[in-house]
Amino acid sequence: MTPPSPLLPALLAGDRAPAPRTLVDIFTAVVAAHPDAPAVDSGQEMLTYSELAEAASALAEQLAELGIGPGDKVGVRIRSGSTDLYVAIIGIILAGAAYVPVDADDPDERARVVFEESAAAAVVGNDLVISTTPVGQGRSSIEPSSPTTEDDVWVIFTSGSTGKPKGVAVTHRNAAAFVDAESQMFLVDDPIGPGDRVMAGLSVAFDASCEEMWLAWAYGACLVPAPRSLVRSGVDVGPWLVANEITIVSTVPTLVSLWPPSSLERVRLLIMGGEACPPELAARLQSPGREVWNTYGPTEATVVACGAMLDGTDPVRIGLPLAGWDLAVVDKEGHPVAEGESGELIIGGVGLARYLDPAKDAEKYAPMPTLGWERAYRSGDVVRNDPEGLVFAGRADDQIKLGGRRIELGEIDEQLLRVPGVVSAAAAVRSTQAGNKLLVGYLTTDERYDAAHARDLLRERMPAALVPRLAVVDELPTRTSGKVDRDALPWPLPTSTDIPAKGELGETAQWIAAIWAEIIGADVGDPSDDFFDLGGGSLTAAQVVSRLREKNPETTVGDLYAHPSLGDLAAWLDESSAASTMVRTNRKVRPIRTKTQVAQLVGMIPLRALAGMRWLAWLVLGSTIAHPALPWLPTYPLWLVALLAVVFIAAPGRMALAALIARVLLRGVEPGSHPRGGKVHLRLWLAARTQDELAAAALSGAVWFRWYARLLGAKIGEGVDLHALPPVTGWLDVGPGAAIEPEVDLLGYWIDGDLVHVGPISIGAKARIGARSTLSPGAVVGRGAEVAPGSHVLGTVTAGEAWSGSPAERRAPARGPWSSQEAPAPRRWLVGMGVVAVLVASLPGIATLAGAAVLWPALSGADSLGEAVRAALPWLPLAALVGYLTLALLVIGLTRLLATRIEPGHFPVRSAEGLSILYTVRLLDHARDWLFPIYSSAFTPTWLRLLGARVGEGVEASTVLLIPKLVRVNDHAFLADDTLVGSYELGGGWIRVERVKVGKRAFVGNSGMLAPGRRVPKRSLVAVLSAAPQRGKAKAGDSYIGSPPRKLRRTADDMDSSRTYDPPTRLKVLRSLVEICRVVPLLCGVALHLAVGLTLLALLDRSVWAAVLLAGPVLLVAGHLAAGLTLVAKWVLVGRHREGDHELWTSFVWRNELADTFTEVLAAPWFAQITVGTPALNAWLRLMGSRIGEGVWCDTYWLPESDLVELGDGATVNHGCVVQTHLFHDRVLQMDRVVLGAGATLGPNSVILPSSSLGRDATVGPVSLVMRGEGVPSRTRWIGNPIGPWEEEEA
Secondary structure, three states: OOOOOOOOHHHEOHHHOOOOOOHHHHHHHHHHHOOOOEEEEOOOOEEEHHHHHHHHHHHHHHHHHOOOOOOOEEEEOOOOOOHHHHHHHHHHHHOOOEEEEOOOOOOHHHHHHHHHHOOOOEEEOHHHOEEEOOOOOOOOOOOOOOOOOOOEEEEEEEOOOOOOOEEEEEEHHHHHHHHHHHHOOOOOOOOOOEOEEEEEOOOOOOOHHHHHHHHHHOOOOEEEEOOHHHHHHOOOHHHHHHHOOOOEEEEOHHHHOOOOHHHHOOOOEEEEOOOOOOHHHHHHOOOOOOEEEEEEOOHHHOOOOEEEEOOOOOOOOOEEEOOOEEEEEEOOOOOEOOOOOEEEEEEEEOOOOEEOOHHHHHHHOOOEOOOOEOOOEEEEEEEEOOOOOEEEEEEOOOEEEEOOEEEEHHHHHHHHHOOOOEEEEEEEEEEOOOOOEEEEEEEEEOOOOOHHHHHHHHHHHOOHHHOOEEEEOOOOOEOOOOOEOHHHOOOOOOOOOOOOOOOOOOHHHHHHHHHHHHHHOOOOOOOOOEOOOOOOOHHHHHHHHHHHOOOOOOOOHHHHHHOOEHHHHHHHHHHHHOOOOOOOOOOOOOOOOHHHHHHHHHHHHHHHHHHHHHHHHHHHHHHHHHOOOOOOOOOOOHHHHHHHHHHHHOHHHHHHHHHHHHHHHOOOOOOEEEEOOOHHHHHHHHHHHHHHHOOOOOHHHHHHHHHHHHHHOOEEOOOOEEOOOOOOOOOEEEOOOOEEOOOOEOOOEEEEOOEEEEOOEEEOOOOEEOOOOEEOOOOEEOOOOEEOOOOEEOOEEOOOEEEEOOOOEEEEEOOOOOOOOOOOOOOHHHHHHHHHHHHHHOHHHHHHHHHHHHHHHHHHOOOOHHHHHHHHHHHHHHHHHHHHHHHHHHHHHHHHHHHOOOOOEEEEOOOHHHHHHHHHHHHHHHHHHHOHHHOOOOOHHHHHHHHOOEEOOOOEEOOOEEOHHHEEEOOOOEEOOOOEEOOOEEEOOEEEEOOEEEOOOOEEOOOOEEOOOOEEOOOOEEOOOOEOOOHHHOOOOOEEEOOOOEEOOOOOOOOOHHHOOOOOHHHHHHHHHHHHOOHHHHHHHHHHHHHHHHHHHHHHHHOHHHHHHHHHHHHHHHHHHHHHHHHHHHHHHOOOOOOEEEEOOOHHHHHHHHHHHHHHHHHHHHHHHHHOOOHHHHHHHHHOOOEEOOOOEEOOOOOOOHHHEEEOOOOEEOOOOEEOOEEOHHHEEEEOOEEEOOOOEEOOOOEEOOOEEEOOOOEEOOOOEEOOOOEEOOOOEEEOOOOEEOOOOOO
16 A cells, blocks of 8 residues: 655744734734724725724724623625725624624525524624614623634635535734744845735635735735625726726636736735636736735635736646645545645634534534644645645535635525425536536526516525526436536536516527527526526626627627626617728629739749750850860850859849839839739839849858849948848848848838738838837838847838837837947958858858768760769769768858857957857758758757757757857757747947857747746747747746737647656657658758759750750749649648547647648748749648638748648738738647638738638738737738737728
């Protein structure tokens, strides 16, 4: 038999209990210290501490005159929010008695039962009128006396499993220990005090109200009661919090989830309890300077037994015990469970209260011999045993928490059985389609039952939160024990059972009924159906209103309360929607015309011919040079070799030709909006494709970028650092000393529905544009202004200001360069840059020569081209692997060499340090293409270590771009596709780099960015298309979205760690075997290059003109072959993608990555990148499984799980977009569909996440993020990261 596990020391704090005292001691001390500080502010009346003490003392004297003092119980039933309520509570405590609260809105019967069960001697009502009960009548007056620590201070009634409420008595020792223990938890560095204002929003009959009151009164802060009507509406509390300058809030998660984040700006302490806190809510509430706590505690253990400060990570813990409390997690036999296992939570220590019912007390607080505790409370809650903090896992019995109340279903059952006509009853909690919890009362009835009368009776007898939705069923399922099987009760309900259908529903009513069905699970069939009768509440009301705003954005929660019936709400919505100001476009986007698509296909021939000329130039040069050693190779006249080399090999020649063709094509084009698929659009497309086919922006030509921009027509000032591609239009004006970082989108045009917006871009002198930013047509960046990385500039950025975000907004004054000195700019540096650029660009050629060396013995003995091919063919796989290995070693060696001049800090761009930084980034950027099979694999962390990065164990990395020497990635971190981890910053002729760090188990999503000096703390997440926060703001477990980053609500899934973080050796071996198969697309790529080269060489041997004419068609055929091979690989390896989840260490994920390697190595460079925006790409995507409509313009091939993508007729996906059908959070590949309706537009450099959709003719603007599960309504315009309504007028 396994011995029981020891108790976790972290869960034992009973020996640290605060010194005994009473709440009277605490209150009188605060009154003495802060007599003139506000104590209660109801909005109509404000009492200082001295005034509160004076009024309470007067009430205490009245009670003493009635003979009521220590040992007695006094009921309180006063309307909420009044100062009288709090005077009564303090007065009863000062009298030495215990107060017994009942909510003023609770039914009279509830009040009667509570006061009778507690043996209350008197009841204090409105206007502080004291009424004695039979228990307290006829007594003689006594002298007021202070309570002892053993006297009761309050009695709170919770629901009971027998159907009768149960009273829990808390002593002064319990309560004062609770107050003092919390003072050791919250805001320790800056304690609560006068000037703080504490919201009182909970019913005094709810024990958490005690925490609200004493968060104020124990420190001299002011208690501010919130009007009950506001609290009920939920979302309307927000403005009240701001208006009342609330700084401390203790509430339930359901309520705080309804408040806008802006309403909490002043709140520095936010405590949640009473029910489970969703992880996404915990993440959303994080803010600098604010403590967010999750607390747990039953009434029986004095409000709170444990707590955890939330940092936004999952799991959301209920934490460790308060000082003086002991916690244990036990199995069914009462023995402690091992760390990490789950069991029932047992509570001991100074906070243990008692039941008024001795039998109940003996049962629930019985000794625990297995723990050695003489008194222990069995919570009935299941938790996970964790020394870092307990994790709530559910209820062990029929006691549940709903809306912040702890409810035992037996009480609900008993009240249902009291309804005339009910034969049997059982209550259960059910989840709606929207994930909301709903209390349902299942009934079997006879002919006497009347649904309307039943609801009325229950409202009279029970608090509103306990009145369930009623459902009549034929029978209640039972277990073999004879007890009702609550889990087997039917859900969803087949039909509405409260009221039979009576009337026909109109169109709006049917729409509303569908929303109700989704959110509260109600099958609505009659106009008189009432939302709240069907189980609706404040949270679900807010959710319904958010959906109603699709037709009427002015709808409020109050409108639903005012029009709760289906028919009334539908009529009101129809009437008010006429006044709605929601902006919707009227245009209907039609598919691209067939003749435009035909023109594109025809244009592909001359475009490919340009690339063919580059092939021919290299072949002519190489053949002529190698001819002396290999006589069977043809040789060519020197003038032809020189001409082709200058025009098609040398970077200046390719740039000059590309600029010449672009200027001819775009002659006469004017800024403005032009028809999509029209002549201007086609000319833009041709110019951009020409630039690509000629490789005008290739690595070797980086030193010539400014010259190339000027050739296109751009105005580039002196000292400009241009590290991004200029627009083919030439409409770019960059002032002297400006800096433009890598991957900035300066194209100056984008497609918006059926229009193409084209315009100039102006960047002022000494301005700075951060990496991966986008400047839309017409953007103007003022002198000295700074645009943060990942931003989107729509209009004008004011001179001297720093802007960021999408769309960019002013954040602060521009910081200026890192040095006040003028950066040196020696001319010789350009020579060095040119040499290094050529060296880096030549690495694939050097690797090719290494591979050719393997083939040399076979080639040197041949007498003809055909014989050479036959002799070399068997050696080709080995040659390919040698070449690939050589290229990898060259990249490692050059990266390590450049790293010798790289250190954190800022340096002149035109220096050895600057050169090393620039070309480390450019080299590794291109290495992601050259060596793609290495990336997104189990070998990637090793590769990053070889490059010089510090990478921990268990790291997963995809196509990450970084400066290895400055990067540290800790254990089990995850770097997704195209992450930019610590690149460089430019400004004023200087370049800056700093160390960056990714913490343990952190996650950086697709296209996520870490600026120099940033870090991602452990267990944190940087979302797709988002930036990491500044170091001072980053906390462990936080999640961030957008640029600048904002806190993200997130729920982490608890998955099998053997398939996510800790795979067995067997799975590691299997994954390696699958990833070794990546050599297949690699070899196919080499073979395809060789086949094209040999074909063109044979054509050259026959006729130079034949080769010139046929080079384009040869490349087209090769592209289709590459696309076909990728197509076969996809269907063989993966088949059809379907919605679902797959852990990282499962074969589907590895096979999917292998199929993606075929795409990136074969289809992308040979076909997909070349055919973007054309019907050829659409046809291939259809064959890959995507549903692509007619006349679609798709400017990206990156549809990762192609079967899950649907692009409706005439839809547009702009350049730089990712149609993201999967997420990899928590190392689980979560796949779902993405739909763009007919005519919908996804703006450039935007990302749409799984389970999202764009409605018909809707537009999402540039640099936007459509969050998971979002639906953009038809013919609306949205923009932002994440998206919101686009308030700009349609362009």
